[in-house]
Amino acid sequence: MSQDYPYQDSFNRVLQQRAMAQATQDEYNATLTDFFKYLENFNPTYQRDHRVNQLQTPDVEQYLGMLVDARQxxxxxxxxxxxxxxxxFKFLFSHSWTPYLPTLDLKSKPKQAAQPVNYQWVDQLDSLLADPRLHVYTRxxxxxxxxxxxxxAFLAPNFTATLDTHxxxxxxxxxxxELHAxxxxxxQRFQSQDWLLKQRAAADPHLTLPGLHKYLRPDQALVGFSLSPTVLYQGYLVNYLRRHPQLSDREAIAALHLEPDSIDYYRRLARHAD
Known part of the structure; x- marks a missing residue:
C-alpha cells in the first residue's frame, strides 16, 4: 500500500501506542501529507531524490512561511x-532515519486574540459566482x-462522481x-471527469492544496476577505448555525458532519459573530 509520506506506517503505529484519539491521528497525517506534497512541488532539496534525511530547518521554515503568507x-x-x-522528526531521529532535528530551533508563536469569522460571504455567493474577475477555481x-x-473532500479524486447539483x-x-466549458x-486531455484539474501535463492531474492556493491567493485582493479554504469553511459553519439556531447539537452535528467535541466551539463563534 502506498504511503502519503515517508515512514507513515511506522509513525502511525507510534501514534496508536500513545492511545491517541483517531481524530488527532488524522490531523497528524493530514499535516504530514500536506507537508510532503508541498516539498514535492516546491522544495529543491526534497525534489532531488525524495530523501527525508536531507531535510533541515530552512526546508521546514519554507513550508511554515507558505502557511502564514499564502494560507494566512x-x-x-x-x-x-x-x-x-x-x-x-523526533520519531525519525530516534530511529536514526535522519541525522537532523529540523524543528529544534523553531519557536511557537504567541496566542492571538480571536479574529471575527467572516460568515457573510455565504450570503454573497450568487454575486461572487457571477464575477468574471475571479478564477473559475476560486468560484x-x-x-x-x-x-x-x-x-x-472536494480535492479528493472521484469527488464529483456522487455529487448531486440538481x-x-x-x-x-x-x-x-461556465465551469464545464x-x-x-x-x-478530455486527462481522461478524468473531476473538476479540480491541473492545467499542465502531469502524472497525477488532480490539483493539490498548494496548487489550489495559487489560484485563490491573487483573488483575495478582489474580494477583500480571506480565501483560505479553512477560513471559508469556518464561515460556512457559522453561517449555517446562525440560520438554524433551533437545531439541537445532535442535529447540527449530523447536518454539518462535525466532530461532537467541536459543536460548542462553532456555536460560540456563531453567537459572537459580528
Missing part, C-alpha cells in the same frame, strides 16, 4: 502544525464550501455551465 493561518494553527512536525471553491464540502439555484447552474479540454 492563525498562530494557533501554526503552533499545531509545528508540533505535528516536531513529533514526526468553484466558494460554491462547494457554501454547500458544506470541506477542501479535503437542487442548486440558478446562479450556481449558470456558473456550472472551461473543464472540457482538461477532462
Amino acid at each position: 493561518i492563525q498562530n494557533q494553527t501554526y503552533n499545531k502544525v509545528l508540533s505535528h512536525l516536531n513529533v514526526y 468553484l471553491t466558494l460554491l462547494l464550501i457554501a454547500h458544506g464540502y470541506p477542501v479535503q 437542487t442548486w439555484n440558478a446562479a450556481a447552474q449558470q456558473f456550472l455551465t 472551461f473543464l472540457a479540454p482538461l477532462q
